[in-house]
Amino acid sequence: MNLPAGHPAIPSPKIGVLLINLGTPDAADPPAVKRYLGEFLSDKRVVELPAIAWQPILRGIILTTRPKKSAHAYQQVWREDGSPLAAITRAQSKGLQGAFGEGVVVDWAMRYGRPAIGDRIQAMKEAGVERILLAPLYPQYCAATTATANDKAFAHLATMRWQPAIRTLPPYYDDPLYIDALKTSLEAGLAALDFTPDAILASFHGMPQRTLELGDPYHCHCRKTARLLGEAMQETLGGRELIVTFQSRFGRAKWLEPATDTVLEALPAKGVRKVAILAPGFSADCLETLEELAIRGRESFEGAGGTHFAYLPCLNDSETGLAMLRALLSRELQGWVP
Numbered sequence: 103m104n105l106p107a108g109h110p111a112i113p114s115p116k117i118g119v120l121l122i123n124l125g126t127p128d129a130a131d132p133p134a135v136k137r138y139l140g141e142f143l144s145d146k147r148v149v150e151l152p153a154i155a156w157q158p159i160l161r162g163i164i165l166t167t168r169p170k171k172s173a174h175a176y177q178q179v180w181r182e183d184g185s186p187l188a189a190i191t192r193a194q195s196k197g198l199q200g201a202f203g204e205g206v207v208v209d210w211a212m213r214y215g216r217p218a219i220g221d222r223i224q225a226m227k228e229a230g231v232e233r234i235l236l237a238p239l240y241p242q243y244c245a246a247t248t249a250t251a252n253d254k255a256f257a258h259l260a261t262m263r264w265q266p267a268i269r270t271l272p273p274y275y276d277d278p279l280y281i282d283a284l285k286t287s288l289e290a291g292l293a294a295l296d297f298t299p300d301a302i303l304a305s306f307h308g309m310p311q312r313t314l315e316l317g318d319p320y321h322c323h324c325r326k327t328a329r330l331l332g333e334a335m336q337e338t339l340g341g342r343e344l345i346v347t348f349q350s351r352f353g354r355a356k357w358l359e360p361a362t363d364t365v366l367e368a369l370p371a372k373g374v375r376k377v378a379i380l381a382p383g384f385s386a387d388c389l390e391t392l393e394e395l396a397i398r399g400r401e402s403f404e405g406a407g408g409t410h411f412a413y414l415p416c417l418n419d420s421e422t423g424l425a426m427l428r429a430l431l432s433r434e435l436q437g438w439v440p
C-alpha cells in the first residue's frame with residue numbers, strides 16, 4: 103500500500119488471545135510481596151469496603167505484617183523460572199502459540215503485577231492486532247477475579263484512540279470440555295497413586311459469604327462444577343463422596359464454608375485416613391494450591407491422624423489442559439478466524 107508521506111504505518115491486521123490470571127509478586131521477598139498485596143488488596147472488586155475504612159487497616163496492619171509471612175510461603179514453592187502461577191501461565195501461552203492459525207497471536211498478562219494487562223494490550227495493538235479475545239482463566243465467574251480482569255483491560259482501552267475490537271471468554275464451570283478435562287486429569291492422578299483414597303476433596307478458593315448474598319454466582323458455579331464432575335466420575339468414585347470445600351480464608355468476615363483446613367482436620371476422626379485433594383477452580387498451580395493445600399493441608403491432615411495424602415495438580419499446561427483451552431478459545435474465536 104502506498105501511504106502519503108508522514109502517514110503512520112498500518113500493519114496487516116491480526117487477532118490476539120490474551121490469557122489473564124490473577125497476579126503474583128516479582129520475587130519471593132517481603133518488599134515484592136508488599137507491592138503485590140498493596141495493589142491486589144486495594145482493588146474494590148476484591149475488598150468491598152469503603153476506602154476510608156479499609157485503607158488504614160491495609161496500610162497500617164496488613165501490609166506491615168503479612169508480606170513477611172507470605173514471602174516465606176512463596177519461598178516454599180518458588181521455581182527457578184519464578185512464581186509458579188506466572189511460570190505456568192507463560193507455559194500455557196507458549197503451548198497455545200500457533201494453535202489458532204496464522205495471524206492469531208497468543209500472549210499472557212496478570213491482573214496485578216506484571217506483565218500488566220494494559221502493557222500487553224498495547225503491545226498487541228502495536229503489532230497490528232485489531233481484535234482481542236480476553237481470556238480470564240477462571241472457570242467459575244467471580245467479580246473479584248473475572249470482572250476485575252476485564253475491568254482492567256477496558257480501563258486501558260479507555261485510553262486508546264484506535265481501540266481493538268474485544269471479546270471476553272465466558273466462565274466455563276459447566277462446560278463439558280472442562281468437566282471432561284478435569285475427569286481425565288483426576289482419573290490419571292488417582293491411577294498413579296500408591297493408595298486408594300477413602301475420600302476425594304475438591305477445594306475451591308473461598309470468598310466472603312456476603313459476596314454470595316450480594317448476588318455473585320461464584321458459589322453456585324463451584325457447586326455445579328463439583329456436581330458435574332462427581333456425576334462424570336461416578337464409576338471411579340464407586341460410592342465415595344466428592345467433598346466440596348473452600349480454602350484461603352482472608353480477614354475476619356464469614357467466608358464460604360466448609361473450610362478446607364477444618365474438613366481436613368476433622369476427616370481422620372470420621373475414619374477417613376487417606377485423601378486425595380484437587381483444586382478445580384485454579385487453572386494453574388500457585389501459592390494457594392502448592393503451599394496451602396499440598397504443604398499445609400498435608401500437615402493438618404496428617405497431624406489429625408491421616409495416614410495418606412495426595413495433592414493432585416491443576417490442569418496447568420498439561421496436554422489435557424491445553425487441549426481444553428484450545429477448544430474453548432477456538433469456539434470464542436469463531437467468525438474471527440476462518
Ligand SMILES: C=CC1=C(C)c2cc3[nH]c(cc4nc(cc5[nH]c(cc1n2)c(C)c5CCC(=O)O)C(CCC(=O)O)=C4C)c(C)c3C=C
Pocket residue numbers: 124125126127139147148149168172185187240244246247307308309310320350352383384387388389390
Ligand atoms: C481462583 C479464584 C480466586 C478467588 C475467587 C479469589 C478471591 C479472593 N482472594 C483473596 C485474597 C488473597 N488471594 C491470594 C492469592 C491468590 N488468589 C487466587 C485466586 C482467587 N482469589 C490465586 C490464583 C492466588 C495465588 C497468587 C499466587 O501468587 O500464586 C492472596 C495472596 C497470597 C497471600 O498473601 O496469602 C490473598 C491475600 C480475597 C480477599 C478474595 C475474595 C474476594
Ligand SMILES: [Fe+2]
Pocket residue numbers: 307350
Ligand atoms: Fe485469592
Ligand SMILES: [Fe+2]
Pocket residue numbers: 321322323325
Ligand atoms: Fe450457590
